[in-house]
Amino acid sequence: MSSYKAPLDDIRFALFDVLGAEGQFQRLGFTDATRDVLDAVLDEAGRFTETVLAPLNPVGDREGCTLDQATGRVTTPAGFKQAYAQFVEGGWAGLTSPAEFGGQGLPQLVGVPLKEMIDAANLAWGNFPLLSHGAVEALLHHGEAWQQEVFLKPLVDGRWTGTMCLTEPHCGSDLGLLKTRAEPNGDGSYSVTGTKIFITAGEHDFTDNIVHLVLARLPDAPAGSRGISLFLVPRERVGRDGATGARNEVRCGSLEHKMGIHGSATCVMNFDGAQGWLVGEPHKGLMAMFTMMNSARLGVGLQGLGLSERALQNALRYSRERLQMRALSGAKRPDKPADPIIVHPDVRRMLLTCKALIEGGRLMGYDAALQGDIAEHAADAGERKQADAIAGFLTPIVKACLTEWGVECTYHALQCFGGHGYIAEHGMEQLARDARITTLYEGTTGIQALDLLGRKILQMQGVGLKGFLAQVTAFCEEHANDGALAEFIDPLREKTAQWQQLTQTATDRACENPDEIGAASYDYLMYSGYVVLAYWWARAVVAAEGSSHPQVFKADKRATARFYFARILPRTLAHAAAMESGVAGLPELPIEAA
Structure with missing residues (x-):
């Protein structure tokens, strides 16, 4: 276990x-x-x-x-x-x-x-x-004032929980295809009808009520994503006065059978004329939903980080206990029949990869949240605007990279256990299975990549990237004459310069052929993530050296930063080469089977 x-x-x-x-x-x-x-x-x-x-x-x-199929209740x-x-x-x-x-x-x-x-x-x-x-x-x-008064208090204190109901059987990320409809009841409420799938915590036994935020179309809605509205649909009916009534016409039709996260209720939810309340303006539901979605995307990124941390802790413990073979350079524990596997270079490679991605990723994820706080509460309007742009820019990077690295880290940790990692006894295979969903829900890695390059860079003219690069540039200039940091500052400067060049190349190519966006987006996102992590590792070394932590702590941070720059940051070379190949490097596949 x-x-x-x-x-x-x-x-x-x-x-x-x-x-x-x-x-x-x-x-x-x-x-x-x-x-x-x-x-x-x-x-x-x-x-x-x-x-x-x-x-x-x-x-x-x-x-x-x-x-319970008879009642639609989940235990x-x-x-x-x-x-x-x-x-x-x-x-x-x-x-x-x-x-x-x-x-x-x-x-x-x-x-x-x-x-x-x-x-x-x-x-x-x-x-x-x-x-x-x-x-x-x-x-x-x-939300309207009465909605905040009635729904926020029980959500905030945990008496109720909330869900996000987007996906339908025929549409996932393309929300313009959704069919769920909402018709006015004449009393200010709406009758919501449709089926939503993959609804996390759509039904459970924790609370007396569950508040579903549901995307649906009004009768006069225009086609596509411009015709989507957002509705509050509680499991138990709730009036404008906050009074809870009878069971609403919404129930769990089935539970998904999943690869992992078995303890999480992933529900098919059926809305059969359920009473709901419009949130925000008609046909402006995506704007409100993305407020929720961006919060969830940062949260899912942290899921990848958390799973990586637990996996590494157990892999470290096992690697120190498991005796197998002698070190190639000579016995390290001659008093034992064999050396612990942590002395073997390839095991160290896997453990250090996890450590570097986790500790650097923690800084990256935490900073995205801090930027959100600054965007909400800074006194200066200009600072709020820049922090908001940086937070929006970092969100797809945090979500995609921390979850992709979560899959990688749980894989490496399981690998340290050898065959013992594949069986359930040590709990490592559960972590690997659970991690796999994080790259999928709240927008796959491909969706995050398109959001980053297509929206945050091209549509928004890279305002968030420019703000982030200004921070990196200021940091590099501050420490330009520090010889002890040159091993980090010099490659960081080189990579940020290449980052800007790749951004410009992707922008120029997209003007000639829109498919170039999709061809470059994944590699652009991963390249971005590795450079962002390089910045945070350089910052970590500076912070450690200037802290009151013991020397062993400071030495550990510097050693891990060196490993990151030497062994992981070079992954950017492959991503840059893939981007350079463009859409020409992606031959078309036949739409119809031969």
Whole structure:
């Protein structure tokens, strides 16, 4: 069985030494977010995830969820419901929500380590409260005053949970094809009819009510994505006065049988004239939904990070215990019949790859959340605008790269176990199976790549990229004369220059042939992710050297940064070459079978 220990030392390093979170929070007006408060939050989050959630991870995988076809009710695995009750009692549901609706009003960045720890401890359980945060964000930005009053308070305190209902059997990412319809009832509410699939936590036994945010078409809706509206559809009817009524005409038709996350209820939801309430303006539902979607995409990126962390912890432990063969350079443990496998170079390669991607990825993901806080709360309008652009630019990179690296890291960790990793006893195969979904839901890696290159670079003229590059350039200039950092600063400068060149080439080619966007997008995204990570590793070395951490900690950061620059950053060469080949390097395949 795999175990989990919250990596609080490295989380604190990321927050306080590298990102300067305490000072940032005070500057943004979060006067209650002091170091003492933040340390207490981290300690208690570590305790909850280690002792309550982590032991339930294999239980959820083994038992899964069950559906009562007669009632449409779902029962979650043993212990899940009780764990959620402790989650609510501890105030975790509203940690970063506004105090006016019952939350604790802490910055979004404070919720990020909690999310990482939850997903490392028990990804399937973490899916149940995951989308409530996005539902809260959607209502805060787009809901009417009465909707905020009636729905936000129970969502914030965890008495209710939220879902996001987009996908239908015939359409996934192409939401312009959706058929779910909503017709006015004459009393301000709407009758919503349609079927949604792959709905995470669409039905469960945690709470008295579940609030579905559903995309549907009004009778006068124009065709395509411009004709989509967003509706609040609660499982139990809710009036404008907040009174809860009878069961709404929405139920779970079936549960998906999945490769992983068995403890998470992935539902087919049938809406048969269910009462719903319009959120925002008619035909403007995508705008409101993407407020929720962007929150979810950052959250899913953290899922990849959390799974990677747990996988590495167990692979390290096993690699120190497992005795097999002697080191090629001579016995390292002559008192034992063989050496531990951690002495073998290829095992070190796998472990260090995970370590470099996790510790650098943590900084990348946390910074995206910090940019969101700055975009919401900075006093200066110009700073808010730039932070918003950078946050939007980083979102597809964080979602795609942290999940792709999550698949890679769980693979490497399982590989360290050899055949023992393939059997269920050690829990590694569950982590590998669970990680696979993260690259798929809330937009596949390909969708993130198109969002980055097609929307954030071409449509928005790369404003977020320019803002981020300005930060990198300023950092490089600040440390240009530091000889001890030259091994990081020089290649970082080289890669950012190439990044700008590749961006320009992709833009020029897209003007001649739109297919060039799709041909370059995946490699452009991954190239971007590796350069962003190089920046954060260089920042980590500077922060470590200037900190009060022990010398062994500082040496570890520098050694891991060297490994990253020497062994992982060169992956950019392959991605650059693939981009250079253009659409000509992708021969067409026949649409019809021969």
